[in-house]
Every structure is written in structure tokens, then in C-alpha cells.
Amino acid sequence: MTGAAAERGELAFVLHTHMPYVEGYGTWPFGEEWLWEAIATCYLPLLDVLDEGAPVTLSLTPVLADQLAAPGLVERFAAFLRDVRRETHRIDVAGCREGGREAWAQELERAAGDYERALARVEQMRDGELLEAFAAHAAWTSSATHAVLPLLATDAGVRLQLETGIAGHRARFDRDGREWRGGFWLPECAHAPWLDPLLEEAGVHAVCVDLTDVLGRGAAQQLAPLQSADGPLLVPIDRATIELVWSDGGYPAHPLYRDYHAFTVHHHRVWSNAGETYDVEAARAQARADAADFVRRTIARLDAGSAALGRPALAVCAIDTELLGHWWYEGIDWMRAVIDEAGRQGLALATLDDALARHAPVPLAGVVGGGRGELPTTTWGTPRDLSxxxxxxxxxxxxxxxxxxxxxxxxxxxxxxxxxxxxxxxxxxxxxxxxxxxxxxxxxxxxxxxxxxxxxxxxxxxxxGDGAHGDGAVRSLAPHLAAGVALPTSH
Structure with a gap:
């Protein structure tokens, strides 16, 4: 960074990528279909953006990686696309035409192409290749199964979650000169101070936290990493930036975007948020406009924050990856446009690991707790507690x-x-x-x-003394199980 961009600081996108363990646990309406939809509508399109060199921090949960590496994944995913999505689109198209809804039929035929393109890609893959496609991008890991760590009863339970998740990440992604740098996504952004020594012990060097209710929404202190007394860097996520995207009034609510909540008979979407037949070209144009607006607003946020802090600011925009392409159909287009607009408007984008090497942390005690550095238990839930x-x-x-x-x-x-x-x-x-x-x-x-x-x-x-032979239904879960656990200390 040079000049004005260096003085204002930078933006780090953190995409938290997670899927509960659904392998073998049902299909419609709940179960493996969640995974297939996420792969088709979010993960594959996002990989195209990441492969173009997008400076984005990807957090991939171990439990999702377990499923992407599972034997038979390619065959089952292809069967879903071919036997379910292709057929349900065909039936809905026919029904719309019979009912005189030609515009809906044409939109369904266009949308069916999303799944056909995913099928064409997956038919060229072997088991394990989809996970391999993430190898160059999965920088941060998480706990083994996305447990809310402050709710665990023992240190041993926390260690089992931490060590199993980290071991799986290292085994899969530490190679070819790449090495995990200690970035760890706290599930649900759930942090409690007693976790800090256990995180540090496990090799965690940085976590994201939601301190909106501690520091105040929009506070400049949200734009600097904090050094905890007993553990890793605590990196505040910036709600003022995030809520431009992810809130009731955020970009996905625009009338032109595709309505996620209104379905055809076979669970397809043909309407905009305004209730009109969806117009993909108009929506893509709106995504470009919203990307330009996001960059302008983020620059203003960084400029104001840097002036208040007296140092370059760091804004962290952390969202669930599945927002992009799945919940917000145009989200991938928006992300690609943000990257283009950042270059045009002079907004510096960085991976969080790289940014943290440039932004010296502020001692936590100097920011919160009346000089004592005491934090409450926090999450990014609603409200920001464990409820x-x-x-x-x-x-x-x-x-x-x-x-x-x-x-x-x-x-x-x-x-x-x-x-x-x-x-x-x-x-x-x-x-x-x-x-x-x-x-x-x-x-x-x-x-x-x-x-x-x-x-x-x-x-x-x-x-x-008989043991429980085999792994039952959890056959692919946590293959890199932690080698041992100590006797517990309860909380």
C-alpha cells in the first residue's frame, strides 16, 4: 500500500465456510441436500473467484472438510444434480407452461443451467478433488464440529475440539510451502476469556470476536486488533461494514434481487424480492452498483477510523460463505465486483493473516474493562450472548x-x-x-x-471392555481425531 490507501488502512474479508455433519443423515427436506445445494450454488462459483486471486480469507470448518473428503461424495452429488435438480426443473417448467406462465418457465430453464454447469464440473472429478480445490485457499480452521466453545464443560472437551480440528486442517492443507498461520474461527464467534490460554496452547494466534456491544457499533476501536493477556490476538469484526451486506436492510433485500423465500412447487425460485418475475441481468447490474456503494462506504469508514485511531485502520467484514450464491443469489457477482471496484476506487484488500502482520495490536487492557482488559462472553448471535x-x-x-x-x-x-x-x-x-x-x-x-x-x-x-467397533453413522467425521485427552477441568 502507498499514499492515501496506506494511510486509510485496509479491508479484510473473512468467509466462514461451514456445513453441519449431514453425510448419511437424510435428504429431503433436511440433510445431505443442504450440502449439495451449497456446493452447487456457492462453493463451486466461489472457487472461480478465489482462483482468480481474490485476497479473501477463507475459513473452512473441519466438519465440512470431512464431508468434502468423504468416499462417494462425487457420485452422490452428481446423482442429486442429475436425478433431482434436473428433473424437478423439468417438471416445474412444464407446469408453468401448462399454466400460461411462459416468463416463469424461461427463468426456470435459465436457472437450471446453474445446476447443469455444476454437473458438468463434478462429472470430471474424482473423490477428494473438490476438497483439493480448496487447498490453496483454506487459511483458517475451526473446532472439529463447530461447537460453541464457551458452553463446553471441561478443558478436555475444549482440547478435543481444538486439537482434532487443527490436526485435520494441518493434515489436509499444510503442504507445498503453505502452512497454517494460527488463524482460527471461533464457532458462532463465541469467545470467553477463559478460552484464551487453551487456544494459545493449541497453536491459535488469531481469532475474530464480535465486540459491538462492548465497544459500541461504529467505534474506531473496532478497527484494530487487540492483544489478549493470556492468548491470541482478538480481531474485532466490524458490524458497521458487515451490516451493509448482512442485515434486514442490507444489499440482498433490494427489490431486484432474487427472493430466497418464495418457492415454486418443487422448491425453485422465479421471483424477485419485489414479487416480479426475476430478471437476472437487472439483478447483476444492481450487484455492480451495490459493490461500488460498498467500496465507497468502506473507504469512508476506514478514513474516519484511521483519523480517530491515529494509525491505519483494519476493517474486518466477516460473513457466512453460504450467503454468497446460496442465500443471496447474486452474492458471488457482488463479491467479484467489489474486488474490481476496490482497485478502481483505491480500497486496499488483504487476507487477514497478511493484514495482521502490518497492524500492531493494541493491548486489550487499554481498550476495555476500565484498564483491566476484562471481556464478557460474546458471540455474533442475536443478542450477542449465548442464549x-x-x-x-x-x-x-x-x-x-x-x-x-x-x-x-x-x-x-x-x-x-x-x-x-x-x-x-x-x-x-x-x-x-x-x-x-x-x-x-x-x-x-x-x-x-x-x-x-x-x-x-x-x-x-x-x-x-468390548469397544464400539467401527464408527457407525459418523463414518467420515473427524478422521484426524486428537491423539489423547487429559482429565477434565469443569467450568
């Missing part, structure tokens, strides 16, 4: 997971790999999140109940 995952609606799930963790890791005998994997699956944040948001009917409770029952079976087999 999405331990509130009244899901308290039973939180308590049963903690009790199961104590039973599994609290004895003198090391639990079998089968028991550890079922515990990891039970601890996933996804089940409580889906229950709290009423997103998937009975599915998340069925998943939590099933993993708990399988864990109890495995523990009983461990106690009998």
Missing part, C-alpha cells in the same frame, strides 16, 4: 451435551474413538441454532437425540 444455544428453548440440549461430555471425558479410561466422535457430533452448535430459529422442524432434535443414544451405546461398550 441462541443455551436459552430456555434449547437449555435441555445444552445441559445434556455438558453432562455427556463429563461422562465421556471424566473417567480414567480413554473413551473409544466411536464415543469421542459421537460426543463431537452432539456438541455441534447447529442443532440448538436450528431449534432456536425454528429452521428445520424436528430434524435438529432428532439429530441430537440420535447422537446422544449412539454415545451412550459406545460408552456402554467401552465399560464392558
Amino acid at each position: 441462541t444455544w443455551d436459552g430456555p428453548q434449547v437449555a435441555d440440549l445444552a445441559w445434556q451435551a455438558r453432562a455427556a461430555e463429563l461422562r465421556t471425558l471424566g473417567g480414567r479410561r480413554r473413551p473409544s474413538p466411536r464415543a469421542q466422535r459421537e460426543l463431537l457430533a452432539l456438541q455441534a452448535s447447529d442443532w440448538a441454532f436450528q431449534v432456536s430459529r425454528e429452521l428445520a422442524g424436528p430434524y435438529p432434535r432428532e439429530r441430537a437425540t440420535g447422537h446422544l443414544a449412539a454415545l451412550e451405546h459406545a460408552l456402554a461398550a467401552d465399560a464392558d
